[in-house]
Structure formats: structure tokens, C-alpha cells
Amino acid sequence: MDSVTIPVEVSKDILISLNQSEQELKSRFQMAIAISLFHEGKLTLGKAIQLSGTSRYDFEKSLAKSKISVSDIDVDQVISDVNKISKI
Numbered sequence: 001m002d003s004v005t006i007p008v009e010v011s012k013d014i015l016i017s018l019n020q021s022e023q024e025l026k027s028r029f030q031m032a033i034a035i036s037l038f039h040e041g042k043l044t045l046g047k048a049i050q051l052s053g054t055s056r057y058d059f060e061k062s063l064a065k066s067k068i069s070v071s072d073i074d075v076d077q078v079i080s081d082v083n084k085i086s087k088i
Contacts, residue, residue, distance in 0.1 A: 027053060031062055039068050 008029065015025060031052045038048035049059045060070055 031059075034059070035062060035066055035068065038063070039066075045070060 010025065015022065018025065020028070031054065034043065034048040034052035037043040037051070038045065043051065045056075045059075049056050052059050052062070054062075063070060
């Protein structure tokens with residue numbers, strides 16, 4: 001898989017304030033961007049997980065912390081599907 005590096009400048013005092021290493025902040029950026037793009041519908045769940053650099057479990061846990069659903073199915077749609085299945 002080809003990849004591209006996107007440099008982001010962060011002053012060292014930010015790292016010190018956050019008490020994080022460059023790698024920790026990079027991981028945090030990747031997760032935040034992946035969550036944001038998934039929430040906006042720009043990335044599928046699989047691609048967002050790939051961008052986050054984490055496991056599916058960890059990504060879904062982060063979505064839950066951000067109060068973002070993995071699925072965009074609403075209650076009315078579920079009720080409609082249950083009614084269709086019960087007619088079979």
C-alpha cells in the first residue's frame with residue numbers, strides 16, 4: 001500500500017503542555033481525523049479504521065466516547081425492518 005506523509009507543524013511547547021511524545025500526538029491526530037471524516041460520511045468504517053491506525057475495537061470505542069454511532073440506522077428504520085420480517 002502506498003502512503004503519503006502530511007507534515008503538521010506543532011511547537012514543542014504544545015508537546016510539553018500535553019505531556020505527549022510526537023508519536024502519541026500523531027496517533028491522536030490520526031484518530032481525530034478518522035473519527036471526523038467517518039462522522040461526516042467521507043470515509044467508510046473500514047477506511048476510517050485504517051486511517052486511525054488502530055483496531056476496529058479501539059476505533060469503535062473511540063466513536064462511542066465521542067457519542068458517534070457506528071451505524072446510521074434510526075429507530076423507525078429498525079421498526080420497519082422488524083415489521084417486514086414478522087410478515088414473512
